[in-house]
Amino acid sequence: MTRTITVGLDGSPESRAAAEWAAREAALRGLPLRLLHVWQPVPGPAAEAAVSGAETQAHWSERVPREAAEELRLRHPGVEVTHEQVSGRPHEVLVKAAEDAEVLVLGSRGLGAIGGFLVGSVGLLVVARAERPVVLVRAGGQAADEHEPDRMGISSAATPYRPVLLGLDAGKPHDPVIEFAFAEAARRDTALRVVHGWALPPYYVYGLAAAPEVYHDVERQQAETLTQVLAPWREKFPQVEVVEEAFGGSPSVRLVENSAQASLVVVGRRIRRTPIGAHIGPVAHAVMHHCAAPVAVVAHA
Structure with missing residues (x-):
């Protein structure tokens, strides 16, 4: 079928x-x-x-x-x-x-x-x-139009698509969400911007003032993790330019802020089959309500 x-x-x-x-x-x-x-x-x-x-x-x-x-x-x-x-x-x-x-x-x-x-x-x-x-x-x-504006500020099918924006938890990546975002970028012949927000573990926070280098170490580790997660997808979709962004902070805030420059925002939602009903998740919920661009919610196990 x-x-x-x-x-x-x-x-x-x-x-x-x-x-x-x-x-x-x-x-x-x-x-x-x-x-x-x-x-x-x-x-x-x-x-x-x-x-x-x-x-x-x-x-x-x-x-x-x-x-x-x-x-x-x-x-x-x-x-x-x-x-x-x-x-x-x-x-x-x-x-x-x-x-x-x-x-x-x-x-x-x-x-x-x-x-x-x-x-x-x-x-x-x-x-x-x-x-x-x-x-x-x-x-x-x-x-109505996912394309970049031209020099006159007018967007049309003659101008390139805006990038696809993916919200990703690099610590818990899910293939269906990543593949969907890469495929959408490939179809549009545009870049994929991947946003990974992270928070310091509680046991790091207390020593941060005395050792600010700890923050930079975690920042570097998170960026490396994101790169490793995306590496096989870069190979699968070599035509897609990928922009990686790992930062300390709320992913939903960054996704909403950047959605005005995106053709599509992609986030994941865990499938939960429980007697009390389904759950969307805080990031997907925030993005659904506040992003300027169309939002794709991709379910995953």
């Missing part, structure tokens, strides 16, 4: 931006694009409303993916686009759809002048449960 780039579509500006991003990703990968609109029937007394109202709602729901598919076929003639409407609880349908997708793409609301994402409850549930990569896209110029 051929996997697809699948996008959850609800007619909002954010979901339309997600569909546009998904179409470009489908073109880069040579995969079909699937538009999925989830219609959740109105429960309880509202379900007994006039039939004409239900017909209107159903008609509108059917129009959303159909019209979006028509527009995307015009803008991306090389991409095979299908659309589908499914009834059910949105997060459950989308998590199920992710199983057959290379990537699941969702829209997120912007935080106004602050920038970044406001991830709704459906998006959070999907990211926390899906075991395939999930990309969150918000409406706006950077989501």
